[in-house]
Amino acid sequence: MNHDVHKKIISINFGFFSPKQVTDVASAKVVTPELYDREGYPVDGGLMDLRLGVIDPGLRCKTCGQKLKECPGHFGYIELARPVIHVKFVRHVLDLLKSTCKSCARVLIPEENHKRYITFLNKVQEEEGFEARRRKIKEIVGKYKLKEKCPHCSAKQEKIKLEKPYNFYENEIRLSPIEVRARLEKIPQEDLSVFGFKENEFRPEWLVLTILQIPPVTMRPSITLESGERSEDDLTHKLGDIVRINQRLFENINAGAPEVIIEDLWDLLQYHITTFFDNAVPQLPPARHRGGQVLKTIASRLSSKEGRIRHNLAGKRTDFSARTVISPDPLIDLNEVGVPLVMAMRLTVPERVTEWNKEYLKKYVQNGAKKYPGANYVIKFDGKRKTITDETKEEILEELDTGYVVERHLIAGDIALFNRQPSLHRMSMMCHKVKILPGRTFRLNPAVCNPYNADFDGDEMNLHIPQTEEARSEAKVLMLVETQLISPRYGLSVVGCIHDAITGNYLLTKELVLTRPEAADLLYNCGVTDLSRLPNKEKIDGKEVFSMLLPADFSFIGKDKSGNEVKIVNGSLKSGVMDKSNLGQESGLMLRNIYETYGPSYTATLLGKISKLGIVVLARRGFSIGVRDMDLPQETRDEIQSIIQKSEDDVVRFIDQFYAGKLESLPGRTVQETLEVKIMEALNRARNKGADIAMRQVVNSTALTMAKCGSRGNPLNIAQMSAIFGQVALRGKRIEKGYKERTLSYFKKNDLSPKARGFIRNNFKSGLTPHEFFFGAMVGRDALMDTALRTPKSGYLYRRLSNAMQDLKVEYDGTVRDASSKIIQFAYGEDGLDVAKTKGGVVDVKKIVQHVLGVTQ
Amino acid sequence: MTADISKHALVPKHTKVSDSEKDKICAAHNINSMQLPKIFKEDPAISKLGVKAGDVIKIERHSKTAGVVSFYRVVIDE
Numbered sequence: 001m002n003h004d005v006h007k008k009i010i011s012i013n014f015g016f017f018s019p020k021q022v023t024d025v026a027s028a029k030v031v032t033p034e035l036y037d038r039e040g041y042p043v044d045g046g047l048m049d050l051r052l053g054v055i056d057p058g059l060r061c062k063t064c065g066q067k068l069k070e071c072p073g074h075f076g077y078i079e080l081a082r083p084v085i086h087v088k089f090v091r092h093v094l095d096l097l098k099s100t101c102k103s104c105a106r107v108l109i110p111e112e113n114h115k116r117y118i119t120f121l122n123k124v125q126e127e128e129g130f131e132a133r134r135r136k137i138k139e140i141v142g143k144y145k146l147k148e149k150c151p152h153c154s155a156k157q158e159k160i161k162l163e164k165p166y167n168f169y170e171n172e173i174r175l176s177p178i179e180v181r182a183r184l185e186k187i188p189q190e191d192l193s194v195f196g197f198k199e200n201e202f203r204p205e206w207l208v209l210t211i212l213q214i215p216p217v218t219m220r221p222s223i224t225l226e227s228g229e230r231s232e233d234d235l236t237h238k239l240g241d242i243v244r245i246n247q248r249l250f251e252n253i254n255a256g257a258p259e260v261i262i263e264d265l266w267d268l269l270q271y272h273i274t275t276f277f278d279n280a281v282p283q284l285p286p287a288r289h290r291g292g293q294v295l296k297t298i299a300s301r302l303s304s305k306e307g308r309i310r311h312n313l314a315g316k317r318t319d320f321s322a323r324t325v326i327s328p329d330p331l332i333d334l335n336e337v338g339v340p341l342v343m344a345m346r347l348t349v350p351e352r353v354t355e356w357n358k359e360y361l362k363k364y365v366q367n368g369a370k371k372y373p374g375a376n377y378v379i380k381f382d383g384k385r386k387t388i389t390d391e392t393k394e395e396i397l398e399e400l401d402t403g404y405v406v407e408r409h410l411i412a413g414d415i416a417l418f419n420r421q422p423s424l425h426r427m428s429m430m431c432h433k434v435k436i437l438p439g440r441t442f443r444l445n446p447a448v449c450n451p452y453n454a455d456f457d458g459d460e461m462n463l464h465i466p467q468t469e470e471a472r473s474e475a476k477v478l479m480l481v482e483t484q485l486i487s488p489r490y491g492l493s494v495v496g497c498i499h500d501a502i503t504g505n506y507l508l509t510k511e512l513v514l515t516r517p518e519a520a521d522l523l524y525n526c527g528v529t530d531l532s533r534l535p536n537k538e539k540i541d542g543k544e545v546f547s548m549l550l551p552a553d554f555s556f557i558g559k560d561k562s563g564n565e566v567k568i569v570n571g572s573l574k575s576g577v578m579d580k581s582n583l584g585q586e587s588g589l590m591l592r593n594i595y596e597t598y599g600p601s602y603t604a605t606l607l608g609k610i611s612k613l614g615i616v617v618l619a620r621r622g623f624s625i626g627v628r629d630m631d632l633p634q635e636t637r638d639e640i641q642s643i644i645q646k647s648e649d650d651v652v653r654f655i656d657q658f659y660a661g662k663l664e665s666l667p668g669r670t671v672q673e674t675l676e677v678k679i680m681e682a683l684n685r686a687r688n689k690g691a692d693i694a695m696r697q698v699v700n701s702t703a704l705t706m707a708k709c710g711s712r713g714n715p716l717n718i719a720q721m722s723a724i725f726g727q728v729a730l731r732g733k734r735i736e737k738g739y740k741e742r743t744l745s746y747f748k749k750n751d752l753s754p755k756a757r758g759f760i761r762n763n764f765k766s767g768l769t770p771h772e773f774f775f776g777a778m779v780g781r782d783a784l785m786d787t788a789l790r791t792p793k794s795g796y797l798y799r800r801l802s803n804a805m806q807d808l809k810v811e812y813d814g815t816v817r818d819a820s821s822k823i824i825q826f827a828y829g830e831d832g833l834d835v836a837k838t839k840g841g842v843v844d845v846k847k848i849v850q851h852v853l854g855v856t857q
Numbered sequence: 858m859t860a861d862i863s864k865h866a867l868v869p870k871h872t873k874v875s876d877s878e879k880d881k882i883c884a885a886h887n888i889n890s891m892q893l894p895k896i897f898k899e900d901p902a903i904s905k906l907g908v909k910a911g912d913v914i915k916i917e918r919h920s921k922t923a924g925v926v927s928f929y930r931v932v933i934d935e
Contacts, residue, residue, distance in 0.1 A: 813886060813887070815886060821888070821892065823886060823888065823893055824894065826927070826928060826929070827923070827926070829922060829923075830918075830923045831920070831923030831926075
């Protein structure tokens with residue numbers, strides 16, 4: 001990959017090509033609209049002229065003599081029969097026409113001010129840069145362009161108008177491009193700098209084209225269809241139109257055709273050249289294919305998401321990457337990712353042959369591309385790539401030597417980067433170790449869903465295989481999942497047990513008593529092989545089983561979800577249960593403390609074991625739910641009904657008071673609002689009371705277990721299933737609108753009763769009435785709309801924030817600075833703390849002191 | 858009617874920093890004073906202080922995480 005440097009680029013200059021430059025760089029003049037002759041060979045002087053570059057294999061470029069893919073293409077030109085205005089510069093032309101004198105062509109600025117402005121502009125540019133100069137120019141030019149008399153020759157100035165897109169009028173008389181060009185030609189060189197044009201590099205008359213540059217064929221290649229027919233690029237089509245019209249214009253002028261015909265053709269030429277540059281000029285109908293499809297010309301090739309800039313220059317594609325649907329596998333490690341075998345046979349890792357691994361790599365080559373684990377390519381000393389096939393295999397095995405590189409299949413243990421969009425924080429792309437699995441999906445441990453914000457309803461994720469040792473070790477050291485456990489946002493673990501894993505450990509530590517074989521079985525199944533710490537007795541408590549996973553010297557005091565103390569002394573759980581607040585993600589200090597004391601790798605392994613233990617416990621014990629779980633005894637149901645009835649009666653009383661005008665308004669509220677507040681209050685009280693009563697009855701339900709340990713659901717969900725759904729709230733209020741003065745046509749007008757305003761007194765088990773169901777659906781739809789509209793908004797907000805702050809960093813002196821080392825903040829977060837090294841954002845000074853002094857709790 | 862907003866509970870205390878202290882701040886962070894965050898001369902919070910461009914303002918803010926925090930800004934016009 002060594003290239004000699006022939007020339008070094010010192011600077012790049014953006015400007016406008018002069019007609020002379022166009023002819024100078026051109027290697028062909030296009031004179032005929034024909035593309036190919038009868039043999040299908042490009043015509044000389046046509047748009048596909050061989051001097052403009054080659055797009056057919058086998059042919060050689062007549063300019064540089066190179067073949068397809070080697071020849072970069074060469075520009076050509078056509079001479080226009082009549083000048084034509086460049087649409088993209090009409091604004092500049094208009095400015096120039098308006099602010100120069102029609103007779104002497106000087107700028108309409110008095111001589112004495114002229115010098116001053118130029119020095120002023122130079123100063124502005126020096127101090128504030130080019131953008132500021134452009135703004136100032138606009139101001140100055142704007143001030144002088146409406147002058148009535150020329151300050152130099154005293155000639156009267158006429159009003160010049162632009163009729164979009166490209167026609168100029170002076171006092172309602174059209175200025176032809178020839179006249180426009182003539183005026184621009186007269187503008188003296190030294191006046192140009194006031195407009196911001198560089199004096200010696202630009203002439204304004206170039207903005208009116210007399211000659212048109214033809215882009216090389218390599219940038220508008222034709223496609224050969226299956227039928228052998230050729231299909232030309234849109235640009236070639238457009239250029240064909242231009243050449244054809246130009247030809248006809250020449251002929252008509254030479255034949256002395258009437259002025260009207262020439263005018264028409266001239267206009268047509270202007271139209272074609274305009275759409276050649278930009279086919280989306282607002283005032284013009286876009287040029288179309290015969291089928292009616294809009295032509296894609298130069299401007300549309302560049303702009304928008306699919307354009308050259310965002311698609312080809314800013315957007316990069318990458319090799320050695322894969323994407324597919326994800327699915328869960330609780331049995332693989334936190335650090336692992338399951339990769340389908342079919343993918344592993346396409347993704348490769350380069351390995352350099354050395355004396356010591358030669359035999360090992362030969363095995364891969366021996367297997368070839370079709371047998372796993374094999375290899376797809378070898379790269380020789382000279383960098384040439386050889387495909388391994390059945391034919392080449394023997395030869396390659398023969399010549400394989402130190403220094404060769406074998407691109408072998410992906411195998412278990414390889415390093416991969418795993419990513420899910422939107423990549424909002426650094427945990428959106430983490431390093432995993434590959435595990436080859438059958439199937440077609442990526443498998444990941446459900447505990448890492450949280451940092452990726454992934455679920456399995458069809459989410460897809462990307463996988464990248466680093467190709468160098470440096471990249472691999474960097475990924476492994478800095479990005480491996482276990483190194484990312486503690487969130488830099490809140491200083492707690494981002495991964496933790498979820499769902500069944502929490503429920504299982506909760507049940508285990510709360511109530512299970514096992515026989516010794518059962519306990520051994522459980523522990524063995526979650527990867528514990530050393531059972532020497534297991535108490536030597538017949539019946540083993542769940543807490544003792546759980547303690548087996550903890551490190552023998554680990555002590556911890558915390559709280560469980562219901563506020564009871566959790567106490568771990570020297571690696572054994574003495575009191576309290578394991579639930580969401582200690583095992584769950586984003587909560588609890590137990591995982592945080594283990595991470596601190598025992599390190600990332602240990603924590604990841606331990607988390608995997610705890611998860612597995614929970615799942616295995618549930619599998620052995622059984623965990624299920626049924627409609628019966630939501631059953632309430634008749635008396636309870638009656639009790640709830642009577643509470644609801646009482647509240648509804650209260651509401652009716654409020655409404656009566658309201659109509660009688662006897663309702664006293666609360667401070668700062670109208671009477672209507674007071675009524676609403678009171679009704680909401682009464683109904684919510686009814687719902688809460690009902691829920692409480694129901695919760696007392698639902699005791700042996702798995703739903704309650706899950707709600708209690710925090711793995712899934714909450715008491716409200718249970719109450720809504722078994723007791724009462726409660727009031728439906730739309731934007732914080734009861735349902736108000738729908739029909740004229742009522743919510744549904746089923747109700748009477750102005751009905752304020754709970755039933756008519758979205759109070760659902762049924763529960764999911766008893767079933768909802770049609771109008772109750774409808775009210776529920778209303779809120780559901782509203783919530784859906786809300787999230788659908790909010791997501792892109794907050795996404796854009798986040799994008800703007802992250803773009804604005806992307807180059808901020810904390811320097812070694814603790815200050816936050818931007819790329820130009822201006823200070824943004826004197827201490828990061830004002831307290832200078834690295835949140836990832838705190839516990840939930842706080843530094844536990846007491847613990848540090850105890851640790852230093854060697855005090856044990 | 859004009860209110861003195863520097864008396865408002867939510868406006869942190871702004872004071873002018875002496876030249877010697879200004880040099881000390883710049884030296885501590887190895888910067889020149891223009892690399893400090895900026896504040897307009899006309900900013901209502903410092904309009905009563907009678908400062909000129911180039912002066913450094915000390916702002917004492919109350920922070921939830923770090924008690925009282927001093928922040929420095931350099932005065933600029935426009």
